[in-house]
Amino acid sequence: MTKSYDLIVIGSGTAAMVAANRMAAAGKKVAVADYRPFGGTCALRGCDPKKMLITGAQVMDDIRRMRGHGVAADGAHIEWRDLMEFKRTFTGPVPGKQLKNYAAKGVDTYHEHARFAGPNSLELERSGIIEATNVLIAAGARPVPLGFPGEEHLMDNEGFLELDELPARIVMVGGGYIASEFSHIAARAGAKVTVLQRGKRILPQFDGDLVGWLMEAFDAAGIEVRTGHSVEAVEKTDEGYIIRVRSADGGTAAVHADLVVHAAGRIPDLDSLGLEAAGVERDQCGRLKLNEHLQSVSNPAVYAAGDAAAQGPPLTPVSSHDAKVVVANLLEGNTYCPDYRAIPSVAFTIPPIASVGLSEEEARSKGFKFSLKSEQASTWYTARRVAESVYGFKVMVEEGSKLILGAHLVGPHVDEVINVFGLAMRHGLTADDIKSTMFAYPTGASDIGYMV
Numbered sequence: 001m002t003k004s005y006d007l008i009v010i011g012s013g014t015a016a017m018v019a020a021n022r023m024a025a026a027g028k029k030v031a032v033a034d035y036r037p038f039g040g041t042c043a044l045r046g047c048d049p050k051k052m053l054i055t056g057a058q059v060m061d062d063i064r065r066m067r068g069h070g071v072a073a074d075g076a077h078i079e080w081r082d083l084m085e086f087k088r089t090f091t092g093p094v095p096g097k098q099l100k101n102y103a104a105k106g107v108d109t110y111h112e113h114a115r116f117a118g119p120n121s122l123e124l125e126r127s128g129i130i131e132a133t134n135v136l137i138a139a140g141a142r143p144v145p146l147g148f149p150g151e152e153h154l155m156d157n158e159g160f161l162e163l164d165e166l167p168a169r170i171v172m173v174g175g176g177y178i179a180s181e182f183s184h185i186a187a188r189a190g191a192k193v194t195v196l197q198r199g200k201r202i203l204p205q206f207d208g209d210l211v212g213w214l215m216e217a218f219d220a221a222g223i224e225v226r227t228g229h230s231v232e233a234v235e236k237t238d239e240g241y242i243i244r245v246r247s248a249d250g251g252t253a254a255v256h257a258d259l260v261v262h263a264a265g266r267i268p269d270l271d272s273l274g275l276e277a278a279g280v281e282r283d284q285c286g287r288l289k290l291n292e293h294l295q296s297v298s299n300p301a302v303y304a305a306g307d308a309a310a311q312g313p314p315l316t317p318v319s320s321h322d323a324k325v326v327v328a329n330l331l332e333g334n335t336y337c338p339d340y341r342a343i344p345s346v347a348f349t350i351p352p353i354a355s356v357g358l359s360e361e362e363a364r365s366k367g368f369k370f371s372l373k374s375e376q377a378s379t380w381y382t383a384r385r386v387a388e389s390v391y392g393f394k395v396m397v398e399e400g401s402k403l404i405l406g407a408h409l410v411g412p413h414v415d416e417v418i419n420v421f422g423l424a425m426r427h428g429l430t431a432d433d434i435k436s437t438m439f440a441y442p443t444g445a446s447d448i449g450y451m452v
């Protein structure tokens, strides 16, 4: 007999976990299917493992900056294998813990590929057909196909975060989050890293002036950044790889490497879901056609969340937020819509760069009247006490309302401090509210009053 559920979730990442747990807590019969180890991108192949490797890289950078200031650690280096083992102390137990957690909550788990067989039924690779009142597509994202010869030679984020040996010469194809973060890790671990970015600058999601200041940290780490360079082909040779590049002025070049990493963007992972069988439509860009409640416009039984839904930026807190919205809609009827205002985002370079709210260009093009405070603040105590020269900010405060429109930070501790701006923006606190708040001193947050 076909097994029947209130909700089947495709995927076992952040969106899936939040949705499945909440539905189970509401007494609903839930199933979760994933063909990969349970845990999803953030816990197994993204945010969390990456941040553990960053911890090692950060120590190396601390030593570099403190050399001659009382720290002598000559010969200190990263033992890549051991750092990977450190990472695995976190990632290793994740799938088992998840399965145990689901079992305890009465959620059925299927470690297999799922595809739609009908409007509200799924075909599982081994277990056959299961059906549900509702299906949540939480299938995440995958590296975008690049369409150039030799793209099969590129290693994705999953491969990089599992490397047992770190190759000597690494090329990052692309210059966004993944290229920036992975290059800071690999360079501190001794690799020669080249970032090949098609765009005019790297990290286009962040403020251009602050990214400019951050380039000093790329230089200090020995990371070569080539902007306006589009990768057009990758060839495998006996010695490694040749990466064929075209520059913005039409010139061509060849870069040699032992490893080529895909850091050129990700797209919703929808192609293998058999959406046609369920009548779930996609738009011209291939994204799911969803209404404001994250429900398929063509099949009301189906909802989507997180990277697969691609309604907000592809970030973990967005996946979690989407899942909460979907569950509220399932339990209470379609009454909730996602709220994507003031989502803080951080690229974990060393030091990090962070952003929340509008960019300066967006604020101007939307016609806001605002005061802008921006400063390269390397002489401030927050930077000096850690011997870091990269520190700066750009904050926009609306005239009249004194609400913060956008905050952009680079330097020590900004990965934490940005959350204070996010809190203020999401809850309508003004620049005056922030100025009248007491922040513990000396902390990164104690600078906020001088930034607004």
Ligand SMILES: Cc1cc2nc3c(=O)[nH]c(=O)nc-3n(C[C@H](O)[C@H](O)[C@H](O)COP(=O)(O)OP(=O)(O)OC[C@H]3O[C@@H](n4cnc5c(N)ncnc54)[C@H](O)[C@@H]3O)c2cc1C
Residues within 6 Å of the ligand: 010, 011, 012, 013, 014, 015, 016, 033, 034, 035, 036, 039, 040, 041, 042, 043, 045, 046, 047, 048, 050, 112, 113, 114, 115, 138, 139, 140, 141, 157, 178, 269, 272, 273, 305, 306, 307, 308, 314, 315, 316, 317, 319
């Ligand atoms: C290297 C890297 C670093 C990142 N770092 C950060 C960070 O620091 N901070 C941040 O906020 N975000 C970060 N992100 C983004 C973040 O990881 C994602 O936005 C988030 O994990 C998406 O969660 P999700 O639940 O939507 O999907 P996922 O966690 O990707 O889960 C989707 C799951 O669905 C499964 N699946 C797909 N198709 C099927 C199918 N047909 N049947 C069964 N299962 C299927 C997949 O195997 C996958 O496990 C990073 C991403 C990467 C790649």
Ligand SMILES: NC(=O)c1ccc[n+]([C@@H]2O[C@H](COP(=O)([O-])OP(=O)(O)OC[C@H]3O[C@@H](n4cnc5c(N)ncnc54)[C@H](O)[C@@H]3O)[C@@H](O)[C@H]2O)c1
Residues within 6 Å of the ligand: 146, 173, 174, 175, 176, 177, 178, 179, 181, 196, 197, 198, 199, 203, 204, 229, 230, 231, 232, 262, 263, 264, 265, 266, 313, 314, 315, 345, 346, 347, 348
């Ligand atoms: N800290 C974080 O929050 C974090 C970290 C990693 C990933 N992520 C998420 O994962 C997503 C994917 O990350 P990503 O770094 O792969 O993508 P990205 O969108 O950040 O950057 C991709 C870059 O690759 C460039 N590019 C594309 N094709 C190219 C080519 N042929 N040659 C040279 N350059 C090329 C593009 O110009 C683009 O700027 C991000 O959008 C982000 O939301 C987040």
